[in-house]
Amino acid sequence: MIRYSQLYWQFFKKHLKVMMEYRLDFFIGVMSVVLIQFTSIFFVKVVFDQIEDLNGWGFYEVLFIYGVATMGRSIHHIFFDNLWTIGWQYIRPGNFDRLLIRPINPLFHLIADRVQQDGFGQLVIGGLLMAAAMPHLGVEWGPVNLLILLVLIVSSGAIFVAVNLFFATLSFWIVDSLPITFAAFNLSDFARYPLNIYHKGIRWLLTWLIPYGFTAFYPAAAFIEHSGYRELGMITPLIAVISCWLAYRFWKVGLRAFNSTGS
Structure with missing residues (x-):
């Protein structure tokens, strides 16, 4: 772990x-994401x-759910895009x-090969949304609750x-799984709103099959007393x-099935 941490820091x-070196491109990328997110808000x-x-669910409660989703997405967007x-x-x-052929884990190398600057815009927006919503939730934001959050x-x-890793791994069999991965990722938009506004089939899908409900709604609802979803x-x-264990196991299966396509 120490070796990989040091390696990642060098990549980063x-x-x-x-x-x-291209600061204008960096700031344009960040601001474009900020503007897109503000449009949704x-x-x-x-x-x-x-x-x-x-x-x-009140406005600030929905805003808090949205903020948690945006913060979670920013982690993925910056480091794992x-x-x-x-x-x-x-x-x-x-x-x-x-x-x-490199003497490091190929998945680590794939992840470390890119840092996506647009994700910093999501991080900023997520922080602003949560800062705006948190004072209106009736929660005592002490050190314990902040750590849990x-x-x-x-x-x-x-x-x-x-x-994303699970669906991206399908590329080992179908060469390019981007359309499938993108379609699955779009389902995460549903989790930015209270899941109990949807049909129970959609709730089950986003809870137990593709667990996007745990990227936004359920963790946010843990701090909203009337939600009834604190335990979840x-x-x-x-x-x-x-989820990470299952995705990595599937990645290992895909890696064993990989056949080079050549150039």
């Missing part, structure tokens, strides 16, 4: 230097201007072979990574560990 510093505000609550590219950038042109946000990010929200770290 290299990426930051590259991004700072504006839509939520317009909806709540017309209604008092959404099936019992290269998972999207495994099919079309590595396997199809034959570039994955070079990862296999941090653990749940990191767990949210881990679940995003696990789901508190098992988010366990769901994250299981």
Whole structure:
């Protein structure tokens, strides 16, 4: 772990230097994500201007759910965005072979090969949303609750990574799984709103099959007293560990099935 931590820090510093060489591109990327996120939040505000609550959930509660989702996504977006590219950038042109001949874990190398600056915009927006919503939730934000919140946000990010890794691994069989991965990832948009507004089939899908509910709704609901989902929200770290374990096991299966496509 120490060796890989040191290696990742070297990769990360290299990426930051590259991004700072093109500072305008960096800030344009960050601001574009900020503007996109603000558009979505504006839509939520317009909806709540017309209604008092959404099936019992107030504006700041929905804003808090949205903030948790955005923070979790930012972790995935900044550090693990290269998972999207495994099919079309590595396997199809034959570039994955070079990862296999390096004396480090190929999944680590794939992840460390890229840092996505746009994710910093999501991180900023997520922080602002949570800062705006937290004073209105009736929660005493002491050190314990803040630590629990941090653990749940990191767990949210881990679940995003696990789901993306699982579907990206399909590229070992179909060369490019980007359309499938993108379709699955879009389901996470449902989890940015209270899951009890959806049909029970969608709730089950986003809870136990593709656990995006644990990236936003359930961890946020753990701090909302009337939600009735505190216990479910508190098992988010366990769901994250299981999801990452299953995704990595599937990755290992895919790795054994890999055949180089050449260039």
